[in-house]
Amino acid sequence: MQASDFKSDQYVRFCPGCGDHAICMALQKAMAQIGIPTHKVAVISGIGCSSRMPHYLNTYGFNTIHGRGGAVATGVKTSHPELTVWQMSGDGDCLAIGGNHFIHEIRRNVDLNVCMFNNRIYGLTKGQYSPTSPKGFVSKSSPFGTVERPFVPGQLVLGAGGTFFARTLDVDVPTTVDCLVAAQQHKGCSIVECLVNCVIFNNGTHAWIADREQRAEHSIIVKHGEKMLFGKDNDKGLAVEIDPVTFVPKMIVVPADDPRVLTHDATQPDPTLHRLIALMGPDNDLPVALGVIRNVEAETYDQAVNAQIAEVRSKSKAKSFDELTQTLETFER
Amino acid sequence: MEKCAHACVYQKNVVILCRILKNSYFSMKNIVVRFCGDSGDGMQLTGNLFSSLSAILGHEISTLPDFPAEIRAPQGTIGGVSGFQVQLGSGVYTPGDKADIIVAMNAAALKVSAMNKHYHDHAILIVDTDSLTDKDLEKALYKTDNPFTELGIPESVQIVPVALTTLTKEALKDSGLDNKSMLKSRNMFALGLIFWLFDLPMDKAIHLLEDKFKKKPALIEPNTKVMVDGYNYGQNLALSVNQIRLEESRAKSQESKAEHGRFTSIAGNKATAWGLIAAAEKAGKHLFLGSYPITPATDILHELAARKDMNVMAIQAEDEIAGVCTAIGAAFAGDLACTTTSGPGLSLKSEAIGLAVMAELPLVVVDVQRGGPSTGLPTKTEQTDLLQALYGRNGECPAVVLAASSSANCFDFAYEACKIALENMTPVILLTDTYLANGTGLWRVPTLAELPEIHPQSVPEELKGHFNPALRDERGVRYWAFPGMEGFEHRNIGLERDAEKGTISTNPENHEKMVLARKHKIEQIADSIPELKVIKSEGSKLNADTLLVGWGSTEGHLHAAANELGCDLAQFNYIAPLPKNTHEVLRAYKRIIVCELNTGQFAAYLRAHFPDLPIEQYNEIQGQPFAVERIVAYASK
Numbered sequence: 017m018q019a020s021d022f023k024s025d026q027y028v029r030f031c032p033g034c035g036d037h038a039i040c041m042a043l044q045k046a047m048a049q050i051g052i053p054t055h056k057v058a059v060i061s062g063i064g065c066s067s068r069m070p071h072y073l074n075t076y077g078f079n080t081i082h083g084r085g086g087a088v089a090t091g092v093k094t095s096h097p098e099l100t101v102w103q104m105s106g107d108g109d110c111l112a113i114g115g116n117h118f119i120h121e122i123r124r125n126v127d128l129n130v131c132m133f134n135n136r137i138y139g140l141t142k143g144q145y146s147p148t149s150p151k152g153f154v155s156k157s158s159p160f161g162t163v164e165r166p167f168v169p170g171q172l173v174l175g176a177g178g179t180f181f182a183r184t185l186d187v188d189v190p191t192t193v194d195c196l197v198a199a200q201q202h203k204g205c206s207i208v209e210c211l212v213n214c215v216i217f218n219n220g221t222h223a224w225i226a227d228r229e230q231r232a233e234h235s236i237i238v239k240h241g242e243k244m245l246f247g248k249d250n251d252k253g254l255a256v257e258i259d260p261v262t263f264v265p266k267m268i269v270v271p272a273d274d275p276r277v278l279t280h281d282a283t284q285p286d287p288t289l290h291r292l293i294a295l296m297g298p299d300n301d302l303p304v305a306l307g308v309i310r311n312v313e314a315e316t317y318d319q320a321v322n323a324q325i326a327e328v329r330s331k332s333k334a335k336s337f338d339e340l341t342q343t344l345e346t347f348e349r
Numbered sequence: 350m351e352k353c354a355h356a357c358v359y360q361k362n363v364v365i366l367c368r369i370l371k372n373s374y375f376s377m378k379n380i381v382v383r384f385c386g387d388s389g390d391g392m393q394l395t396g397n398l399f400s401s402l403s404a405i406l407g408h409e410i411s412t413l414p415d416f417p418a419e420i421r422a423p424q425g426t427i428g429g430v431s432g433f434q435v436q437l438g439s440g441v442y443t444p445g446d447k448a449d450i451i452v453a454m455n456a457a458a459l460k461v462s463a464m465n466k467h468y469h470d471h472a473i474l475i476v477d478t479d480s481l482t483d484k485d486l487e488k489a490l491y492k493t494d495n496p497f498t499e500l501g502i503p504e505s506v507q508i509v510p511v512a513l514t515t516l517t518k519e520a521l522k523d524s525g526l527d528n529k530s531m532l533k534s535r536n537m538f539a540l541g542l543i544f545w546l547f548d549l550p551m552d553k554a555i556h557l558l559e560d561k562f563k564k565k566p567a568l569i570e571p572n573t574k575v576m577v578d579g580y581n582y583g584q585n586l587a588l589s590v591n592q593i594r595l596e597e598s599r600a601k602s603q604e605s606k607a608e609h610g611r612f613t614s615i616a617g618n619k620a621t622a623w624g625l626i627a628a629a630e631k632a633g634k635h636l637f638l639g640s641y642p643i644t645p646a647t648d649i650l651h652e653l654a655a656r657k658d659m660n661v662m663a664i665q666a667e668d669e670i671a672g673v674c675t676a677i678g679a680a681f682a683g684d685l686a687c688t689t690t691s692g693p694g695l696s697l698k699s700e701a702i703g704l705a706v707m708a709e710l711p712l713v714v715v716d717v718q719r720g721g722p723s724t725g726l727p728t729k730t731e732q733t734d735l736l737q738a739l740y741g742r743n744g745e746c747p748a749v750v751l752a753a754s755s756s757a758n759c760f761d762f763a764y765e766a767c768k769i770a771l772e773n774m775t776p777v778i779l780l781t782d783t784y785l786a787n788g789t790g791l792w793r794v795p796t797l798a799e800l801p802e803i804h805p806q807s808v809p810e811e812l813k814g815h816f817n818p819a820l821r822d823e824r825g826v827r828y829w830a831f832p833g834m835e836g837f838e839h840r841n842i843g844l845e846r847d848a849e850k851g852t853i854s855t856n857p858e859n860h861e862k863m864v865l866a867r868k869h870k871i872e873q874i875a876d877s878i879p880e881l882k883v884i885k886s887e888g889s890k891l892n893a894d895t896l897l898v899g900w901g902s903t904e905g906h907l908h909a910a911a912n913e914l915g916c917d918l919a920q921f922n923y924i925a926p927l928p929k930n931t932h933e934v935l936r937a938y939k940r941i942i943v944c945e946l947n948t949g950q951f952a953a954y955l956r957a958h959f960p961d962l963p964i965e966q967y968n969e970i971q972g973q974p975f976a977v978e979r980i981v982a983y984a985s986k
Contacts, residue, residue, distance in 0.1 A: 024840070026852065055835040060678070070840050071853070076832040077840035078681050080674070081704050087639075087671035091678020091686070092832070095637050095662060099682065099832050117674075120667040321664070325657045332658035337627045337797045340659060345557070346611040346794060347407050 017051050019044040024074040035186030035212030036065060036133060040072055042189050043102075043131070046196035047073070052100045060089040061104040062114055064140050066133035066212075069104040083114030086121045089128050090317075097318040100200065103130040108138050111147040111167050122176040122205045124317035129199040132169060133210045137218035155217075170294025170309065173207045174287045180206035181294065182308040186213060187226055191237055191306055198308050204316050224297075225304050238293065238307040240282040245272050246303050253277030254302075256289065267292050267302055282311040379409075379438025381445030382543065384536075385462050386454025387424055388417055388431040391536040395452075396433025397789070398561065399543060402554055404614030404791050408437040411756075411905060413444035413974065414787040418644075418728045425480075425488035430461040442905035444788065446976040448472055450546070452539045454513070455480040456496060457489035463500040470505045475542065477535070479514035511582075513538050520578040524571050534575040541579020551580055615792040617756035617785035618648035621715055624763025625687055626659050627795075631764075632771055632803040634685035638663040639675035641694065644727040645783040646717035649689040669697035673714065677701060680710040681841065683831035685767055685805075687713040692721045692734045695778075696741070702776050703742040704843045706867065709818070709827040711770035711805070715763065718782040720972040729972030730783035732901055735950040738778040739925055745864045747871040749777040750925040752901030756785050757792035762922060764800060771805040773874055774827050780924075782946075784974045785902045805829070808837060817851030818842075825870045874926055881928040884908060884918040891915030895984065896938035900924060900951050903975055907944055910980040921951070932959050942967055942984055944975065 022044040030036040047057065057075035061067035062085035070077025080088045085103050093101040103121075110118045110132045121128060137155065138144040144157035148169065152161040173181045180202045182195040192210065199206035211222045220226075225235040236246035236254065244254040255276035257268045265288070270276055284290070290310040296302035334340045382399065384392045393414055400410045415432040422429030436445040448468040452475045453459040459476055462468060481496060493499045497508065517538045521531045537558075544554055555573055562568045615623075629636035638661065640650040653663040662679075666672040673688040680686035690698060695716045705712040718734045720726025738750045749769050753762040759781050766777040808828040812820060813836035820828050830837035839851065847854035848862050883896070895916040899907040904920045911918040919934060921927070935941055935955075943952040944967045952966040967983045969975060 026840075053835070054838050056833060058682070058832045074838060076838050078678075078708070079840065079842045079844065080677070080708075081700055081843050084670060084674045084701065084704075087666065087674030088678040088681070090666075090671070091637070091639060091664075091675030092682045093678075094664060094675070095635065095679035095684050095686075096682040096832065116667055117671055120671070321662060325660060325662060328657035329660060334658055335660075337623075337630050337659070340623075340626070340656075341611075341794045341796075344611075344613045344794060345401070345405055345560070346613040347405050348611055 017048040019048045021054065022047045022074050024072050026071045028072050029068065030065065031216055033215035038186040038189055039131065039133065039192060039210050039212060040069060042192035042196060043073065046193045049197055050200050057100045058092050059102045059104060060092060061085045062109040064106040064109045066104050066106040067109060083109055084117065085109065086114055086117035090121055090126050093126055093128055094318045094321055097322055101128050103128050105130065105132050107134045107136060107146045107148040111169065119176040122173055122178045125179055125204040125314050127203055127316040127318050128205050130207045131210055132207060133212050134169060135212045135214040135218055136221045137214050139214050139217055143217035168295055169209045171291060174291050174294065178207060178310065179204040179312045179314045181310045183209045183306050185211045185222065185226060185306055195308060198311065202311055204314055234303055235306055236303040238280045238305050238309060240280055240308065240311065242280060244278045244280050265292060267296055282308050285312050377438065379436055379441050381434060381436045381448045383432060383434040383448035383451045383467055385430055385432040385458035388421055388429045389424060390454045392431045392433050395536040395540050396435060398540060398557055400435040400789055401614050402549060402557055403437040405553060409439055409441035409791050410435055410437045410614055410789060411441050411444045412789045416728060425455055425457055425485055427457045427461055427489055430458045442909040443977060446978055454535065456485040456491065459496060460489050460500060463502055470503045473507045473509060475509045475511060477513035478510040479512050516582060517575055520575045521571055526571060534572050537572045537575040538579035541576040542583050545580045545583030551577060611794040612791055613794060614789045615757055616787060616789045617759040617781055619652050620757055620759035620792060621763045621781060622649045622652035624760040625767060626656060626661060627797060627800060628764045628767030628803060629685045631797060631800055632685060632805050634805060636661045637676060637679035637684040637686045638689065639666050639672040640689045641666050641669045641672045643691045643694045645719055645786045646689045646691045649715060669694040670701060673698040673701040676712060677705055677710060680712050681831065685771060689715040691717045691719045695734060695737055699742050702748065703744065703746050705776040706746050706748055707843045708841045709774045711774055712776040713766045713770050714776055714778045716778060716780050717786045718780060726972045728783065730974060731970065731972060732782060732946040734780060738780055747868050749775055749871060749874060750780065751777060752780040752922055752924055753785055754901055754904035754920055754922055756788045756790035759785055760792065768801060768803045769874060771803055773870065774806050774829060775871060780901055782902050813837060819846055819848055819851035824873055825866060872926055875929050878923050878928060880930045881919060881934050883934060884920065886911050886915050886917060888912045889915035894939040896941050898941055898943040903944060903946065906975040906977050906980065909977045913981045914984050927958065935959065935962055941965060944980060946970060
């Protein structure tokens, strides 16, 4: 299949220069690479710039209401596990108004592929701060700067018991495609945080890594089974150091040839290291991790629900309404 | 104990135990029995067993469970009193205004029933004398040591003192059970006594009890023993109360052909769940329920969660919004999708129901109404969600609104809600309430074959390759294509869509066109629903030019009131759209009294539709069903 098979006839209305264009292209490429026919794919969204995505994909799509994409997608996938279900959402839709559905789809491990577009701003409502805006962020609704702490989405995903977490960047289309394909291949709730630029209201929010000059020094693309190396000449590596007094582990940068350099294990069930990797960034002077950070196997909700129904049904004598009413204590007349 | 017996002596109306005159039966058309006791005394179980047995024996029944919101209030206190009332016999429309026979398991129950006038002046009052000690009276806040005098119980009430606790312990003395476990069976002694009073067959009673405790087999033997001892106590010691023999019920008589078949007793919530199951099978659809626990609707979730044998998928969602949204997802994917809730939950679901209206997807929303607003009276009944169901959404947002009018016909209207939703691509809100949901009635069990056909909306094959979600049939109902169908890929939306292309549109004329299209779609449903039929008074025609009007759960009370008044009754099950002949029926009467358990929501709705009609209203908002006598008193003015 070709990426063009997944393009709808709709004119793409993201602002010129918006990071969502790149994710849209990456989605079409990834869907073609996955190769599931368009009629077996459902793309569900809430409200926000990112939630316009279903209109541009030639699959089944449903652009629902603010924050509820996760619940609608859970209904689609659980009732019809044979479908491939994607959810398109943003940092506001997913982490603020839809926060409850977000943590519960992760907790239940519903087999969904969730793209969470994080531009750290509310775009469609024209520039208010979001749950991922940094503390002190000045916006129309925070003219003196925000006083609240932001979420680190990866930490939230892991806290909710997430089985898959990847992070990608709008300008890095190959990594985005890799993450989206891996999300589809993973059975369970796959969260892909897409760092996107909002050219109108929050231009340059991810410049620390998006800037070509700095990207190699400020980010690392983690790959399962590979050494965690980064830097212009791959001259740096990442290791874990445990504080001898507090026993608190932390990530440190070491030379590439240091024997302590970690080999990334995305399949490790214990989330401790995945959390440390997800938390890396300018705040702790570490490179931002891109790629698949966590990818573990666990039973999915949709399979478990359907398996339980099948099991009860295989053992039950009554399988139809008329048989069910025969179990009643009645009198005849 | 001693003190109580002493107290009883002062009551002239205390019935002394003596030998009964054998074969002395008191024959009645119908009778009201009320069990009341502490919420830990098993009153709901007792009442349910009694009414189930009555129904199995062919009596019409109508029940009213009346329990506190607290799971366990402090034992023996007034706040912890739980009651269960049932009317049985023939021509039973309601659980009855007042009890003819009342069982009071403790001092608090005795007080609550007397204060609320739960029984007639000539009622038989069976009371556990072991539960009237000083300590018991103190807990129930009595001021004196003579509860009967203090409560001013009329002399005409026949008091039957029974040492329930002592007798239960005696029955179980060889069981090896500890004191606490033994006391849990007190209710069974009272039940056995009532079974004797009604001369009911004990073999069937024992069978029913075994079925009830089949998951706790250890409880079968002691409870059966106590129940049988209660029966024998009545038989052998012979209370000087006449046994009661009920006349054959209408359901059991051969008068009416339509009422032949298999009958059973069913609670409204279970009937609702089974109506959804039957509709799914008839329609050839997979049944999906997305729900969140809320009193008094949760039993529907319980029933459907247990019905995996019927291929039901029941999801307990993370909140009310997710309940309806998972259902909308299932509807988008082609299922018969439902959500169940009560008033506060309906408020939370409003926006999502609007999405289903806009996306034109079939969805059944069951609202088991309770006392409101806010948390209100969670365990009490009210009809106060009508306007919320009709209008409680943003924008011009029409949906179908139905109301069930008996516990048994919750089945029919749940089924009808599914039929209308699937055939017309619309949300349907079914209103029931606490009274219908927890109450039980006699249900004629249908076969799937005799239920109306359901033809879910589909899509013509020739639209393959150029389908869009705005395409409609000649009725104005959007076609239904869903994921998995090749060549019908489309994008559905909660945004306004272009009337031709189905894509996002902000065009002014298009919006108006779409608002009217959605309105028309609901209005045309009136062509396929039954016309309004007036229920004629079975008695006199004293008030032939008066029409009582009601909707939903008040049918029984209004029917009984109309019979007493000699007037007609129009009871609405179809509220939006209204039956086509509504105006024609109503205008034939000089006096139209709309009776509702709210401040006049349906009256206002009718006035808005028919400003020329003289609409009068009678309302009660006390969290209780109507009392027939109060409606009669009002309408007689």
